[in-house]
Amino acid sequence: MILSEKNALVVEDSPMMRQLIVFALTRIPKMRVTEADDGVDGLRKLATGKFDIILTDINMPIMDGLKLVRRVRLDPTHKDVPIVVITTEASEEDRGRAMALGANAYITKPIVAQVVIAKVRELLKMPETP
Numbered sequence: 019m020i021l022s023e024k025n026a027l028v029v030e031d032s033p034m035m036r037q038l039i040v041f042a043l044t045r046i047p048k049m050r051v052t053e054a055d056d057g058v059d060g061l062r063k064l065a066t067g068k069f070d071i072i073l074t075d076i077n078m079p080i081m082d083g084l085k086l087v088r089r090v091r092l093d094p095t096h097k098d099v100p101i102v103v104i105t106t107e108a109s110e111e112d113r114g115r116a117m118a119l120g121a122n123a124y125i126t127k128p129i130v131a132q133v134v135i136a137k138v139r140e141l142l143k144m145p146e147t148p
């Protein structure tokens with residue numbers, strides 16, 4: 019079976035957190051990762067091409083993850099792209115709002131690579147072993 023290349027967009031303002039997520043994603047074969055540091059940067063990157071999945075933090079300066087989810091769901095090109103929101107343990111309300119706005123799943127910090135990988139594989143229907 020030939021796996022086609024997948025493109026992920028990671029939107030997170032904390033460089034350390036972003037690096038953890040990117041590191042996890044790059045362990046998935048054929049996964050290409052694009053990084054953005056806030057919602058506005060995320061929209062800019064989305065405008066450059068097609069993405070198979072978006073992982074976004076909620077709390078970010080300039081444009082937060084909730085606004086990004088809303089904007090993506092209104093965008094004819096990207097409205098069906100699966101979105102995983104990344105939240106802190108305490109922000110149950112944000113998780114609910116993100117899901118109501120059209121996010122598909124959420125991951126709670128601290129970032130655990132296996133959790134990120136499993137969630138992305140599930141949403142992209144990618145087989146467990148190459």
Ligand SMILES: [Mg+2]
Pocket residue numbers: 030031032075076077078
């Ligand atoms: Mg943040």
